[in-house]
Amino acid sequence: MGAEGSIAVAWNHRHLIDLDAVTWPEIELIMRTTDEMKGVLARPIRRVPALNGRRVTMLFYEASTRTRVSFETAARNLSADVVSIATATSSVTKGESLVDTIRTLEALGAEILVMRHSVSGAPYLAADIFGGHVLNGGDGWHAHPTQALLDLYTMREHLPDGDLHGRKVAIVGDILHSRVARSNIWSLTAAGADLWLCGPATLLRGFDRWAAAWSGGAIPGHGRFNVTSDIDAALRDADVVMALRIQRERMQGGLLPSLREYAARFGLNAERVALAKPEAIVMHPGPMNEGVEIAPDVAVSGRAVITEQVANGVAVRMALLYLLAGVHETARTGESIR
């Protein structure tokens, strides 16, 4: 088609496992493609034939409703054939079994593997052995790139000119166990946001060293971020406030005294959210523990964009499926990847 297509940045990644491998211009390409997918979702027929006949396999080793349904909806909206593997037989936690499963799925015709696994790094193993594409739907504590991208997209929709430069984003909660926070660090520091991670010190372990290492500009293209247990400092004048889920199972490790104490000290209630800018948005990746990390009245307030996040998730995942699917064909037809 036109020459302008070759000037713009092209998508060359066969897999998407985390955002550390993605440049800012590539993230902007994802955002632009997501715009188009939102346009498709606004049509009377919410389906285009872009991935007609392509096979998308959902391999979820961990409980998930919204992410799995979101990916399935996205794949169907692109006319792909979707196969969902019934979740998590408990025996499948060893690398060997994962390898066998993936080889089997490939033999059955899987081309794009959307994968969720409780072991951090499992998708890298999958990418090593799978001949198609691996799209990470969340692995352990490591990464959840599509969540971070839909968060970024939703923030851009609410900020003037979609620009996060210098905008204060506070992520509050269980940072330590959060793949959402980790992936958001990559995208939000690349976007130039003033990122604050906030939670009890026990749930921030190691992040202060990470933040200190980055403050010297150690990672090109990524800005510094702040780590604090001072919730008021994190929320003051924030443009975006994001609560993370407190997982009940974490209490057993002695990292938190009680959910009530967490709610009292770090829960997002109306009084705390008032510290943020008047136009600030409140986000949550779901599922919510209302009354723990977020008060029910905050979750349904006019500032909450939690259902928008869910809707944008479908469009972001359509964009990624579309972009990844193009690279596979490049490899197959033997044309050079620039």
Place this chain on the structure above:
Amino acid sequence: MTDRQIMTGEEIRRAIVRISHEIVEKQAGTQGLALVGIQRRGVPLARRIADAIEEHEGAHLPVGALDITFYRDDLSLVAQQPIVKGTDLPFDLNGATVVLVDDVLYTGRTIRCAMDALIDFGRPRAIRLAVLIDRGHRELPIRADHVGKNVPTSREELVHVHVAEIDGSDEVSIARKLRSSDPATAGS
């Protein structure tokens, strides 16, 4: 690669004016007419046709833009996913006579995609096709209702349509491909 001019800006202008008259004549008026340009260069051409119709008929026709990227049947053949440029159809297609506008008609595959895309938005009473250049080599049973200029070409040639809105000037030229794998196949 040598470019040979086959239409000047003035010739493009006359072709647009003639097509605008043909469209109105075929419809016996402007009632129910809408123009839809195919991204990218079909879009400014559709606007120009609408402007010409407004000038001689006094009727303001709705103009839309259609991106057919998600409908292409050659996604497996291109080096990367093409950049999507946006669809905007600010009117109700149901019952309308839609004139698709594109710069070059070649294999017909773009037009097939465009018809698929259009029908996902509604049920037009009729779909017609206006192109600035028809260069032949159809691979599908598709023909244009309104043609600016028929240009016999070989498959080894490229047709470049330049429009002022995108390229800074109006001109159509023809050139030989450097090699058969050259990806810059305008109007394919």
